[in-house]
Amino acid sequence: MPDSLPPCPECASTFTYEMDALLVCPECGHEWSAMVPAEGERVVRDSVGNILVDGDTVTVIKDLKVKGSSSVVKVGTKVRGIRLVDGDHDIDCKVPGIGQMGLKSQFVKKATD
Ligand SMILES: [Zn+2]
Numbered sequence: 001m002p003d004s005l006p007p008c009p010e011c012a013s014t015f016t017y018e019m020d021a022l023l024v025c026p027e028c029g030h031e032w033s034a035m036v037p038a039e040g041e042r043v044v045r046d047s048v049g050n051i052l053v054d055g056d057t058v059t060v061i062k063d064l065k066v067k068g069s070s071s072v073v074k075v076g077t078k079v080r081g082i083r084l085v086d087g088d089h090d091i092d093c094k095v096p097g098i099g100q101m102g103l104k105s106q107f108v109k110k111a112t113d
Pocket residue numbers: 008009010011012013025026027028029030
């Protein structure tokens with residue numbers, strides 16, 4: 001099983017698994033859609049499955065250590081103007097107080113503004 005499945009949006013369990021087109025949480029029984037993008041079409045989704053696009057604003061959903069420094073991106077940090085890139089860290093952005101860095105889409109949630 002790939003380790004890229006998002007945590008359960010209801011209880012944040014990380015033991016989610018795929019069943020047909022759905023993601024299922026074994027802990028609270030929540031089921032939600034996990035549409036698989038068509039081959040060749042790159043879609044980056046946040047921790048709860050929202051599609052992210054360049055320029056979006058996202059909120060960090062857990063404390064993230066900054067590689068190579070003692071800085072931590074705190075949960076709740078709002079990051080504006082993200083840019084989607086290829087790779088393990090699929091969001092390139094400028095984090096307030098930290099600077100340019102890569103984030104993983106599974107650790108952010110799309111903000112509405
Ligand atoms: Zn759950």
